[in-house]
Amino acid sequence: MSLIKMNIAVIGTGYVGLSTGVCLAEIGHQVNGIDVDEAKINELLQGSSPIYEPELEPLLQKNMKKGNLFFTTSLEIGLKDAEIIILAVGTPQHEDGSVDLSYLFGAAKDLAPHLKNKSIVVIKSTVPVGTNHQVKKLIEDHLPHPIAFDMISNPEFLRQGSAISDTLHPDRIIIGSLESSAASKVEAMYQPLHASIIHTSIESAEMIKYASNAFLATKISFINQIANLCESVGADVEDVAMGMGMDKRIGATFLQAGIGYGGSCFPKDTKALLHMAKQNGHHFSQLNETIAINDTQPLLLVKKAVNRFTDLKGKKIALLGLSFKPETDDMREAPSIKIAQKLLELGTVVTAYDPIAIDRAKQVLGNSIHYANSVWEALKDADALFLLTEWGEFKRIDVTRVTGLMKQPIIFDGRNCFDTDKIEACEKIEYYPVGKKAILKEGFY
Ligand code: UGA
Secondary structure, three states: OOOOOOEEEEEOOOHHHHHHHHHHHHOOOEEEEEOOOHHHHHHHHOOOOOOOOOOHHHHHHHHHHHOOEEEEOOHHHHOOOOOEEEEOOOOOEOOOOOEOOHHHHHHHHHHHHHOOOOEEEEEOOOOOOOHHHHHHHHHHHHOOOOOOEEEEEOOOOOOOOOHHHHHHOOOOEEEEEOOHHHHHHHHHHHHHHOOOEEEEOHHHHHHHHHHHHHHHHHHHHHHHHHHHHHHHHOOOHHHHHHHHHOOOOOOOOOOOOOOOOOOOOHHHHHHHHHHHHHHOOOOOHHHHHHHHHHHHHHHHHHHHHHHHHOOOOOOEEEEEOOOOOOOOOOOOOOHHHHHHHHHHHOOOEEEEEOOOOHHHHHHHHHHHOEEOOOHHHHHOOOOEEEEOOOOHHHHOOOHHHHHHHOOOOEEEEOOOOOOHHHHHHOOOOEEEOOOOOOEOOOOOO
């Protein structure tokens, strides 16, 4: 089957909207990206990506050059020929864990006057069950005159840091619909990806997204609990995870123990699902535990340092990595924030280095900590190193250099990033990983 070129509008040019728009243009569609943020649209029109995401900028420039991809702040221009309108605006969270749908509802009201007969509105933003129906009603209420249009729930599973590859090679595509011809059209839009397509009801599609993220978050909290127990009983969590993961029913991914999950998705979506359950009279105790474990996991690394030094006051601590995961500059809910704040509370002097996220980190941590321009600058005269994000650059560090630079080469590795054989071979380094035996060098300190 050859590609049927479609006119697609994507409203919202954040991680999800921008990656989706660029990839749909890449597979041959005509795409208009629309956003209310004028500065962002101007940046995009210059061919520059407002977010750090590997592979995104070259594809953006390539497709703009080809004339497949255009950006505008105007709904009138952006929706002019749109057959499919993808809503990918942010859905942040309220204090009580519920989802703030104001951007989505705002976009729905605003697009209504520009909607063409038989067009399809697709919600890609992560939204609670029932939202697609609410949005449909809202659009209907704001149509200048009645027209026929369809709603599709098409949740997104891309990860930051690998958004382009995840979009172009998805494990599955979920299409939740009321009406089969609209679902077939959305399926045809994705045809060049040759992905497995699952058709469901709208409610099931909305739930699949929350259930997937909550399950992955639970997998992480579970392995973190196993890691904490491994430390007490002398087992090695990496061996345990490998042994578990080879069972196909369990699967090897998302069993990396560490300092907990962060980002703009798992923390928010687990709380939203919990809220949804509560509203429907369900006590989702397991999810409560997933969240509670994740809240305390980052601080266990600090606790190890307190046990090691007794008093951390005045100690110089080097943080390597600030973003919530590698290959992104995103600091939202990054475990590094909690760790830095706790270390400051205990009177330490903190110097941090991250290859990409320093500017964003400054917006969160301000001048409460110092920022270094390199690993080596951060480590100079430090009493301890906290490894918080497993950037490739850190994995390649020559650990023998660490000993000469730091006051005391003591490493608290929150991501099990370093090779324990190399640490073992290095006579002075004291090493505290997660869920594995510490490497102590008796008599040195
Ligand atoms: C997550 C999901 O993985 C995507 O499928 C989903 O589309 C996205 O949320 C979303 O809802 O938009 P993302 O938050 O970008 O993607 O990043 P992940 O790779 O899932 O990592 C989330 C956090 O879990 C990171 O802090 C990471 O360090 C942590 N993590 C991940 C672990 O601690 N251990 C692991 O084994 C895996």
